[in-house]
Amino acid sequence: MTPQLSEHRLFDACQLLFGQSVKVDRDFLLYLQPGGARAAYRRKAKELHPDLAPSGAEQLPRRSEMFHQVVEAYELLGEFFRLKERGLWNPHASTYAVAHKKTPPSNKRGGGHYHRGPIPDITLSIGRYCYFRGIVPYQAIVEALTWQRRQRPLIGDLARRWGWLDDEALTTISRSNTIQGLFGERAVHLGLLKPFQVQTLINYQRSRQKRLGQYFVEQGYVTPLDMEQLVKDLNQHNQQVWKRQNDRCNAARQRQRASGE
Secondary structure, eight states: OOOEEEHHHHHHHHHHHHOTTSOOSHHHHHHOOHHHHHHHHHHHHHHHOGGGSOTTOTTHHHHHHHHHHHHHHHHHHHHHHHHHHTTOOOTTOSEEEOOSSOOOOOOOOSSSOOOOSOOOSSOOOHHHHHHHTTSSOHHHHHHHHHHHHHHSOOHHHHHHHTTSOOHHHHHHHHTOTTSOSOHHHHHHHTTSSOHHHHHHHHHHHHHHSOOHHHHHHHTTSSOHHHHHHHHHHHHHHHHHHHHHHHHHHHHHHHHHHHHHO
16 A cells, blocks of 8 residues: 555644744645755754753753654655655645655755765765765865864863863963974873873764764754665765775785786
8 A cells, every 4th residue: 555645744744844823735835845844944953952952951851852743744844845856746635645765855955066976986974975975065064074073072171171181281282382283182292191091082072972964964954864874875885895995905916926926
């Protein structure tokens, strides 16, 4: 049996994203564009995201529930737009057949450069993979990295919290403009931290930062389910790249052995 996407569910999804002040009917669906739904989703996601709740907020469980409802509403509209793109939406029907195979969200967004062409045969991070898949513009990767750095604790703050540096040492490192390198490298050069301490701080810092893919979800480039699939696709891509590299290395060694005999 072909699954159905009811008009009632679409109306509810639009009402949740756009608010009760907006009149949602068939005409609204007729003129609704992915960009408008994406903008509404971003506003609601920022308003309700659990990570942005005030510290100790009593309504956090309700906020989390509402956030998941917003995500589901946006995914539902994504299915609706895919139907429209395939010419399967009938504005005079109350239910619509849902496509079985999900496709990546449309990348026809304004702003930024989108990659067009094959994916390079190299190992990739999730940010670069999304770019080479044509899902996010290059500028979004830069913004995501900046967002990620803002989320993680500073190495200097961690070192002070762990008792490895005091305020005087932090000031000395910060003012050492004549020494090149990042904070940890300057601290080692000044003899205030040991290399293993810097590496420990960096490892802990990375463990506390949010995943880059979460930024693309929060900004509406992909849904959470799409991101899960992209991570699986990325792992498969990298495994295939590693296999081809190993095969080439093994073939080269065999040729060297053959030529030496």
